[in-house]
Amino acid sequence: MINTAQDLPEYKKRLKRALDNKFLRNAMAAFAAAYPEGRARALTGVDFEALRVEIARGKDETLPRLEELYEAFKAKAEAAGIKVHLAKTAREANEIIAAIAAEGGAKKIVKSKSMTAEETFLNDHLEAEGLEVVETDLGEWIIQLRHEGPSHMVMPAIHLSRDQVAELFTKVTGTTQEPDIESLVKVARRELRKHFLSADMGISGANFAIAETGTLGIMTNEGNGRLVTTLPRIHVALVGLDKLVPDLASALKILKALPKNATGQVITSYVTWITGPTECKAAPSGLKDLHIVFLDNGRLALSKDPVFAEVLRCIRCGACANVCPIYSLVGGHNYGHVYIGAIGLILTYFYHGRKNDRAIVQNCLNCLACKAVCPAGINLPLLIKKVHGEVLAEEEDRPLKNRLLRRVLHNRRLFHFLLRRASLAQKPFAREGFIRHLPFFFGKEHGFRSLPAVVRTPLRDRWARVAGKVAQPRLKVALFAGCLVDFVYPEQGEALARLLQERQIQVDFPPDQSCCGLPAKCMGEMEIAREMAIQNLKALDPADYDHVLVLCASCGSHIKGTYPLLLKKEPGLGVKVQQLAEKLVDFSSFMTEVLKVKPEEFLGRKEKAAYHAPCHLCRGLKVTGPPRELLKVAGYEYVPAKNEEVCCGMGGTFSTDFPELSAELLKNKLDNVAATGAELLVTDCPGCVLQLKGGMDKRGGKIRVKHLAEAVAATRKEGSKGK
Amino acid sequence: MDSPNLLQLLREKAEAVQVVVQEITDLAEACRYAVEVTSRQGGATIAAPGWDPATLSLLKDICQAAQIEVLTENLREQASRLHTGLTLADWGLAETGTLVHESSSEDLRLATMLSETHIAVLPLSRLQPDATALEAELNGLMHSPPRYLAFITGASRTADIERVLTLGVHGPLELHLLLLKD
Ligand code: SF4
Ligand code: SF4
Numbered sequence A: 001m002i003n004t005a006q007d008l009p010e011y012k013k014r015l016k017r018a019l020d021n022k023f024l025r026n027a028m029a030a031f032a033a034a035y036p037e038g039r040a041r042a043l044t045g046v047d048f049e050a051l052r053v054e055i056a057r058g059k060d061e062t063l064p065r066l067e068e069l070y071e072a073f074k075a076k077a078e079a080a081g082i083k084v085h086l087a088k089t090a091r092e093a094n095e096i097i098a099a100i101a102a103e104g105g106a107k108k109i110v111k112s113k114s115m116t117a118e119e120t121f122l123n124d125h126l127e128a129e130g131l132e133v134v135e136t137d138l139g140e141w142i143i144q145l146r147h148e149g150p151s152h153m154v155m156p157a158i159h160l161s162r163d164q165v166a167e168l169f170t171k172v173t174g175t176t177q178e179p180d181i182e183s184l185v186k187v188a189r190r191e192l193r194k195h196f197l198s199a200d201m202g203i204s205g206a207n208f209a210i211a212e213t214g215t216l217g218i219m220t221n222e223g224n225g226r227l228v229t230t231l232p233r234i235h236v237a238l239v240g241l242d243k244l245v246p247d248l249a250s251a252l253k254i255l256k257a258l259p260k261n262a263t264g265q266v267i268t269s270y271v272t273w274i275t276g277p278t279e280c281k282a283a284p285s286g287l288k289d290l291h292i293v294f295l296d297n298g299r300l301a302l303s304k305d306p307v308f309a310e311v312l313r314c315i316r317c318g319a320c321a322n323v324c325p326i327y328s329l330v331g332g333h334n335y336g337h338v339y340i341g342a343i344g345l346i347l348t349y350f351y352h353g354r355k356n357d358r359a360i361v362q363n364c365l366n367c368l369a370c371k372a373v374c375p376a377g378i379n380l381p382l383l384i385k386k387v388h389g390e391v392l393a394e395e396e397d398r399p400l401k402n403r404l405l406r407r408v409l410h411n412r413r414l415f416h417f418l419l420r421r422a423s424l425a426q427k428p429f430a431r432e433g434f435i436r437h438l439p440f441f442f443g444k445e446h447g448f449r450s451l452p453a454v455v456r457t458p459l460r461d462r463w464a465r466v467a468g469k470v471a472q473p474r475l476k477v478a479l480f481a482g483c484l485v486d487f488v489y490p491e492q493g494e495a496l497a498r499l500l501q502e503r504q505i506q507v508d509f510p511p512d513q514s515c516c517g518l519p520a521k522c523m524g525e526m527e528i529a530r531e532m533a534i535q536n537l538k539a540l541d542p543a544d545y546d547h548v549l550v551l552c553a554s555c556g557s558h559i560k561g562t563y564p565l566l567l568k569k570e571p572g573l574g575v576k577v578q579q580l581a582e583k584l585v586d587f588s589s590f591m592t593e594v595l596k597v598k599p600e601e602f603l604g605r606k607e608k609a610a611y612h613a614p615c616h617l618c619r620g621l622k623v624t625g626p627p628r629e630l631l632k633v634a635g636y637e638y639v640p641a642k643n644e645e646v647c648c649g650m651g652g653t654f655s656t657d658f659p660e661l662s663a664e665l666l667k668n669k670l671d672n673v674a675a676t677g678a679e680l681l682v683t684d685c686p687g688c689v690l691q692l693k694g695g696m697d698k699r700g701g702k703i704r705v706k707h708l709a710e711a712v713a714a715t716r717k718e719g720s721k722g723k
Numbered sequence B: 001m002d003s004p005n006l007l008q009l010l011r012e013k014a015e016a017v018q019v020v021v022q023e024i025t026d027l028a029e030a031c032r033y034a035v036e037v038t039s040r041q042g043g044a045t046i047a048a049p050g051w052d053p054a055t056l057s058l059l060k061d062i063c064q065a066a067q068i069e070v071l072t073e074n075l076r077e078q079a080s081r082l083h084t085g086l087t088l089a090d091w092g093l094a095e096t097g098t099l100v101h102e103s104s105s106e107d108l109r110l111a112t113m114l115s116e117t118h119i120a121v122l123p124l125s126r127l128q129p130d131a132t133a134l135e136a137e138l139n140g141l142m143h144s145p146p147r148y149l150a151f152i153t154g155a156s157r158t159a160d161i162e163r164v165l166t167l168g169v170h171g172p173l174e175l176h177l178l179l180l181k182d
Helices: A008-020 A022-042 A048-079 A090-103 A115-120 A122-128 A138-145 A162-173 A181-198 A224-230 A248-263 A299-303 A308-313 A325-330 A341-352 A369-373 A380-394 A400-408 A412-425 A444-448 A459-466 A482-487 A490-501 A518-522 A526-539 A553-567 A573-583 A587-594 A615-620 A625-633 A659-674 A686-698 A708-714 B003-016 B027-040 B053-066 B075-081 B106-114 B132-142
Strands: A083-087 A108-111 A132-135 A201-204 A208-210 A215-220 A234-240 A270-275 A289-295 A475-480 A505-508 A547-550 A584-586 A608-612 A680-683 A704-707 B020-024 B045-047 B069-071 B084-088 B091-093 B098-102 B117-123 B147-152 B174-180
Touching (some): A008 A325, A090 A115, A090 A201, A108 A224, A115 A122, A122 A132, A138 A181, A181 A224, A201 A224, A208 A248, A215 A248, A224 A234, A224 A270, A224 B147, A308 A380, A325 A659, A380 A518, A444 A659, A444 A686, A459 A490, A482 A686, A490 A505, A518 A553, A547 A553, A547 A573, A553 A615, A573 A584, A587 A625, A587 A708, A625 A708, A686 A704, B003 B020, B027 B174, B045 B075, B091 B132, B098 B132
Parallel strands (some): A234 A289, A475 A547
Antiparallel strands (some): A215 A270
């Protein structure tokens, strides 16, 4: 029933269709706006960071002991009279459940929501065995009637309108149903009540399996989970092995985070704790016939994987989809297979195979929004790239761009030679810093922004001229420029040099530095990313400097966040990389926190400036206050824009891989900026500058786009030395 | 947190999820309240499983006058007739506005699940700050199976159609919380 695109051309067709679906777009946009507010409200007074660390630690302690916990659970549950089964594969789980139904003479089954049952395609299996299966969660029932898969882990029918539901319910009941939500809910109450009362068997999932007592914990809002586990004489719970927790305390910790993060509720309406078969007057014995089927389906192996075990920390809150800019553009049916959102891009590979993942896994901006809200502290963006790497490794041919990258990137001389050649080749087309005719291999979908020209003289060749020796420097810093500042926007580096030299700071440009390697990581080429990290560490010895400055938030967050992960096993380098990470500082933090610049050092021009927060600055380096603070110190009137921290759609190579999606995100961004009435748009990542400047040029907008370093250099009082 | 603050928090959190909160001084008041709500809503039955004989006979007396039938057992067979469920909660959790019912008895469970309006009485001596404060008690119950423990916070709800909050999808449409000073 679920059919996920298996190649890029097909996937892009579907993405286009989703972008054209007005209802979906509005529904997703409304949700994207409402979710963060609800979540923030629910989390008021909760130390989310502390809770996240606790949940992650708890899971990490549990994962290596899953088998042991399973045995403990089983012993307790069996002693209480529960029948416990272990299914190695999805198919085995379905067969076990079908056999339980057959043995108990069950014909009709009511089900409450279970992502694990979606994972195994349980309904298909049971229906093929001639059983009647009725989903009882309203959203699940709707999509079951429509023969669709869920488009969200918590709100499976979020892609549908009340009109579509009314039409569907009219068909189901045989009487006309008005598109009024309250009465539609009543229809479901009435129809499903009949099923609850006449079913022989109930199937549920579970949020927790508590080993110490053999208890299941189930969270629901509608109350269907309680009816499913109460009315029919047989109850089967299908539970992933990853739901095992040692004790009640661990479950309560997760309970504290899950509903707040999932739907902005302090707690779900119902939390049900079942230990052993309780009274059931429909059962011949007077007690429920209770079965628990634990599903492995790769989980035990995954729990031992040195890199990917982390994904089993997931508590299925769905937040990583809720905040994902791509999810909010195209919806869940285009952003996952069974599991949806960031975690879906990863789990699909393990639970539903490479073919279903190979197209969707490429559709990630690496914007870090998912990582920032995950209550289990899973490094989702990095794992997405690693899965992408695994997928590539198994493909027969790597895409052309990957092959080129592999040949060029790790040879700095060749790479820089080619960049210089590009500057010559584009010369006839370049004007005002933009390429005015796109090269033939770009299709028209790439025309949503003007592309910048590669400069003739990169920053590295200008450095000796712009940044001379400072006689008695207060500080000695190194600039890690990154490719864009070096070869496309050297003026950003020059602005920095001017500001720092006046303040008696020696800034060096270590000449052997190269690309930070982030593009390689983003294309799933982890090996090259690692080589680039080693090269740069050799080029720039952190011991020589007080600070290492970056103007590019993406380089900065890659070096600080990912280098240590890439090089932790490298003898000697692990230490250096830690030192580098500790000395690395972004421009705004350096100016406000290290130099502590003051308004007197700048002209108070009071120009209205909007700010775009680069993903890799606000979430990657977790720097949010300093850039806004610096804007004000430098004499600008900072005007806040809506969704300042939402990705601009650049995402490195993402914008050339998925230009239509990138264009939409850029449009939203520029619309929000235009609404502020700003004269200037400032950001502090050259990648974002490229995207925003190109988009602004294309739409003929009047707002100038600048890197924060340029904006600050522009209002400095000439000769102001600071202190 | 001292008890007036706990009480305040419970109220706040319960009302935030559309619970009707009322303070009462004795169980007779609870019975009168249930009868009044049931009559007002045009209901004909009150399911009252698990009550002590004295309270039950009190309830029956008031119901008789109002021509409301009291149901105490075999609720499964009368599923379509349940209007009000009147139950005694085992604990309250202030932090989340939650009621805890040890509902291993099927009739008690059904009264809280199938009724249109659920009215729960919570003796204030049973109010706890949060689930963690109740951990030992809950653990004790889980160690003596079989057990069906329910945390109930507000009425049954859904937002599955266009994310519009709608109450009473499968369980009760209303939850009333009667706080008994004991
Ligand atoms: S990194 Fe951004 S684009 Fe990628 S999955 Fe996470 S939220 Fe979505
Ligand atoms: S990966 Fe994290 S954010 Fe996503 S569903 Fe799992 S726990 Fe929630």
